[in-house]
């Protein structure tokens with residue numbers, strides 16, 4: 001059986017007993033549950049103890065006035081409708097009462113039909129207001145819920161991006177086991193310099209990805225050249241140099257990596273225009289690639305190679321300083337020289353741990 005709505009509860013406040021009784025009787029017949037108070041103060045006591053949907057109050061009463069009661073109801077019971085009863089000479093105050101939150105005003109002597117109609121209309125208005133309030137709250141909840149879902153989806157996309165990067169980097173590691181630690185070190189250190197140069201979060205993201213994938217094109221270089229321990233012949237060198245463009249072709253097809261692909265393409269360019277594949281010079285070379293060039297040299301010089309031992313950091317530092325304006329962007333060199341050696345030490349340690357973890361994952365896989 002359908003649940004019937006509870007009867008509306010109305011409080012009638014008037015110091016004239018005859019008016020009280022008349023209203024109470026009529027409203028009861030119309031299906032309202034009525035309570036009566038003979039003063040504003042009595043009304044306050046009832047309001048504190050019981051729930052009411054509407055209050056019909058006389059304006060002029062001994063003690064607490066109708067206006068004071070209105071103020072209290074508006075503050076204390078925002079969902080309760082208030083109807084002010086005024087004498088003919090108090091119409092202006094009736095209008096003022098509406099401005100202060102009353103749903104309507106009734107002028108004495110009143111038609112009972114008009115009172116009933118006014119009460120019903122006021123209750124309907126409050127019902128609609130409450131519904132609107134519930135709808136607004138529900139809408140806010142929905143917006144919050146959707147925002148949460150969207151953030152989760154974005155996080156999942158970020159995670160997918162990270163796994164894609166990892167997979168690409170791991171693919172190169174399989175070909176050339178020396179590259180794992182190198183890629184991580186140059187990525188981390190490029191980010192240190194880029195941060196010190198004031199790059200935005202988005203630029204940092206692209207620089208990090210570009211540095212991590214800079215040599216990805218080496219996947220396409222034959223083993224005989226890629227893994228050759230001796231010096232490369234000019235023909236072999238030409239094949240080796242295709243790795244920048246091959247890497248670009250590969251990476252630029254992946255939408256989220258497209259901006260980083262620029263760094264892959266230009267990571268072998270030199271500030272003075274003597275690099276490859278395009279011979280770009282100065283600021284024609286993207287900032288990420290100009291930063292990378294310094295870091296790549298630093299890492300190459302401070303790492304052991306089959307044909308030579310690593311040099312100490314300060315020696316690499318001096319060589320890089322000498323190449324400012326030639327191989328390297330002087331501004332990038334200036335920022336690099338301003339970073340303490342400890343930053344580089346920390347990066348090396350972090351990279352060693354990360355490469356180790358990656359190696360273990362590869363073995364397990």
Ligand SMILES: [Fe+2]
Nearest residue numbers: 214215267268
């Ligand atoms: Fe390279």
